[in-house]
Amino acid sequence: MDSSSSPARLQAPARSRGSSNASQRWGILRHAVLARSSSRAPEGTSRDQHIKDGTINISRKASRGFNLIECHSLPISQLTKSLENSTDGNENDLGYQKDVCVYYKLPCGGSSKLNLVYRREDSLELNDMEASNRYNIDTTGLVCCWPSEEVLAYYCINHSDKFRAKKVLELGSGYGLAGLVIAACTNADEVVISDGNPQVVGYIQKNISINAETFGETKVKSMILHWDKEQASGMLNTFDIIVASDCTFFKQFHESLARTVKSLLKHSATSQAIFLSPKRGDSLDKFLGIIKENGLNCELIDNYDPTVWNLHKKYEAGDDKTWPNYDKEHCYPLLYHGVNPELDIDWTFQNCFSLLYGSTNKTVHRHSIANKPFLI
Structure with missing residues (x-):
């Protein structure tokens, strides 16, 4: 979800911005490699300062999100006791x-709240790139909590009945906001929050430990899950609901992601996969093509929540200036909903329409996937 660091940069032509950003990224990598191979940083400047200067200027993420869930920064020192309990008192693990x-006040009744620890946005390190190459993963989960993840969390709160007594898996979760919200607000039976990046999963587990008292009877755990690996037999076809946000950006992962969903989703009339993702050029369309090739049924919906939709239209029209670099293609997540391919399609169509549309005053386009109708 690309953005620039100043209004002036927003006016630059797309090709110029892309070239500048690429140069900045290569510069960061060069400084990191040079500093790694030498005990002395470039003349007059520390290695960390060089990297920080570069990361401030490059395009890394959206400047903000939809602000659907009240969120405030919190001095990490206030979590010292919880963090010490979750890290066996090792101060180095606390990540000061x-x-x-950040502190999230959840709109799901009572005084539900979540405290989440994130990586600081200007703390790019060379070993992050090394881990990406070693595990064939991306590092976007370390960058921030992306807007699509926030929207997914908000959607799950507003559809909490879907998750009651269910076994839920979040794929490519990053810091796991949506999975943690499901655990805190929906009375799910079990929530598994997964990512392919071991560093990210470390943060997920830390956040689970910090918020353990918030989850009630819901079992919550983290796990490293690589989509291109064969999954453990004990996990196959065991999840009632699989959720994910912004997981279709990298096209090289489309095939393995589709296979993972198909193999882990339970063979049940109520099982479903709920994904949220912006179009991002042709990335989403290509993923839907892969879904078709794997025989999965799905529907794609643009207006799935009135609050999110109204905010989107204001940002798009420029009526709300708080998100100046808002771009529909990269910022607004569409909801796509997949079901077990062995289900009866008439049941799927009627019930998904009722659950996701809520009323009949919306335009529905029928297409065909695996010779069965689905919604776009």
Whole structure:
């Protein structure tokens, strides 16, 4: 979800911005490699300062999100006791130098709240890139909590009945906001929050430990899950609901993601996969093509929540200036909903329409996937 660091940069031609950003990224990598191979940083400047200067200027993420869930920064020192309990008192694991903490007040009744520890946005390190190459993963989960993840969390709160007594899996979760919200607000039976990046999963587990008292009877755990690996037999076809946000950006992962969903989703009339993702050029369309090739049924919906939709239209029209670099293709997540391919399609069509549309005053386009109708 690309953005620039100043209004002036927003006016630059797309090709110029892309070239500049690429140069900045290569510069960061060069400084990191040089510093790694030498004990002395470039003349007059520390290695960390060089990297920080570059990361401030490059395009890394959206400047903001939809602000659907009240969120405030929190001094990480206030979580010292919880963090010490979750890390066996090892101060180095507390991440005071590179972590920040945020407090979410959840709109799901009572006084539900979540405290999440994130990596500070200017703490790019060379070993992050090394881990990406070693595990064939991306590092976007370390960058921030992306707007699509926030929208997914908000959607799950507003459809909490879907998750009651269900076994839920979040794929490519990043810091796991949506999975943690499901655990805190929906009375799910079990929530598994997964990512392919071991560093990210470390943060997920830390956040689970910090918020353990918020989850009630819901079992919550983290796990490393690579989509291109064969999954453990004990996990196959065991999840009632699979959720994910912004997981279709990298086209090289489309095939393995589709296979993972198909193999882990339970063979049940109520099982479903709920994904949220922006179009991002032709990325989403290509993923839907892969879904078709794998025989999965799905529907794609643009207006799935009135609050999110109204905010989107204001940002798109420029009526709300708080998100100046808002772009529909990269910022507004569409909801796509998949079901077990062995289900009866008439049941699927009627019930999904009722659950996701809520009323009949919306335009529905019928297409065909695996010779069965689905919604776009």
